[in-house]
Amino acid sequence: REAVIDGEIVVLDAKGISRFALLQDALAEGAGNKLHFYAFDLLHLDGWDLRKAPLGRRKALLSQLLSGLGANSAIQFSDHVEGDGQALYAQASEMGLEGVVSKRATAIYQSGRTKTWTKIKALKNGDFIIAGYTTSDAAEGLAALGLGEFEDGELHYRGKVGTGFDAATAADLLARLEPLRAGASAPEGVPREIMREMNWVRPLLSAHIHYANRTTDNALRHAVFRGLRDVGLSTPVSAKRKRLIAEADLATIWVTNPTRRLFGKTGPTKLDIAVYYALVGDFMLPHILGRPVSLVRCPTGKPQDCFFQRHAFTGMPSSVATFETTNSEGETKSYLSVEDAKGYLALAQFGVVEFHTWGTHRTRLDRPDLIVFDLDPGEGISWREVVEAAVHIRAELEAMGLMPFAKTSGGKGIHITVPVTQKQNWKKLHQATSAISSALATSAPDIFTTTMGKDNRKRRIFIDYHRNARGHTSAAPYSLRARTNLPASTPVSWSDLESIDAPEDLNYSSLPGLLATSGDPWANMEDFARDLPVL
Structure with missing residues (x-):
């Protein structure tokens, strides 16, 4: 034709x-x-x-x-x-x-x-921190939201948005924002006239915004509110959940410099971290008690001053246990273990932000019971692509007879954790996870790599199995991460993982409230331990 x-x-x-x-x-x-x-x-x-x-x-x-x-x-x-x-x-x-x-x-x-035809240029879109709000009699409440964006760890002002929400949405936003005024401070770069009218809030909520472009000072033009970026957890509450943090334990919490802010002038305080770990303790402690731990301490609140603490330290609370063992170089070193709620809560005073655990218990040090596959996305990989990759790996591991569990890393990646029977020593376990990782990478070679180095990770996801070696650690379940707004490394069900738009929404502020109405998707995960396959 x-x-x-x-x-x-x-x-x-x-x-x-x-x-x-x-x-x-x-x-x-x-x-x-x-x-x-x-x-x-x-x-x-x-x-x-x-x-x-x-x-x-x-x-x-x-x-x-x-x-x-x-x-x-x-x-x-x-x-x-x-x-x-x-x-x-x-x-x-x-x-x-x-x-x-x-x-x-x-x-x-x-x-x-x-x-007879017209072309309309699409709006740009993005997620922005709600840094404040204004009210007016004409609007009968909320008039506009003040927007911000983190840049090098500090929150910077990006203009206002006053359209896109109806009366009901405006009322709901105002009800959620008013309690966040206490302890709030203004972001960087706020014009003087805005400073006078804006009610600043702690930077805990994010809004999805459509906008035409940006001005020369980076403010959004013609911004339209498209909704809050919300996150939810749906694991049912377990009737068997034990209370591990007692009222008497809470009374022992004490920190000096409670109002010292971490990671920027709008960041959380030292007291916020202590309160977070107290609130999530019933969920977190079952996953760290009796396991060797390493700590990330940030005593000054500045990122450049944070450091990794593997061994016993001067002034360490007596309620934190220590034990000696040889490291990979054959040297005898003293390591740490959290054995009770008192020791766990005492660490906030020492600037502890992160907990990292071994995949074993102190009493059976050379018989690991957990393996971790850390999915680390390279340049150009979106969060949604990492989630899809994790779902693929779940299916592959289940086909091998294993039972994988998912956890956000607290960054851009996902930790897939698998309980295993305690039949291998560390050397054999590391060899087995290397073989499994190679098989996983082979199942989708355009997506995965097991080779280290940034050049090998462009548009690909690195499967890091090296955490399954003796003395190596991974972020503990519910541990905060020492970065802007303190995201948490959060265990999630597979269905919840697929519904999360931004893992950083699971953070020091949001997670305690979410856990108050949900259960732990990793509860009793040891019941699902399986033998590692021979590949």
């Missing part, structure tokens, strides 16, 4: 979105196999001039003409949506597309720019 088709040549990125820069690269390299022609109009068909026919009819004929082409064809039909243009535009903005073209369905074909 003979046809004259109107369309556009594009090159798609890994997410199926056309990028002009990729088209330029492909044309420069002569990589014609990367080109796709998206057909959106039909001018002539088998000698018939269709330019006077309405667009709707021309598109229907074009769809029929191209219906036999496969998904991998270089020519693709550019489909459309009729009506509900606002919803389509919002989705285009959310996906990071260039924009939306709208055409009259009854229009004839005319070359050049006409009034």
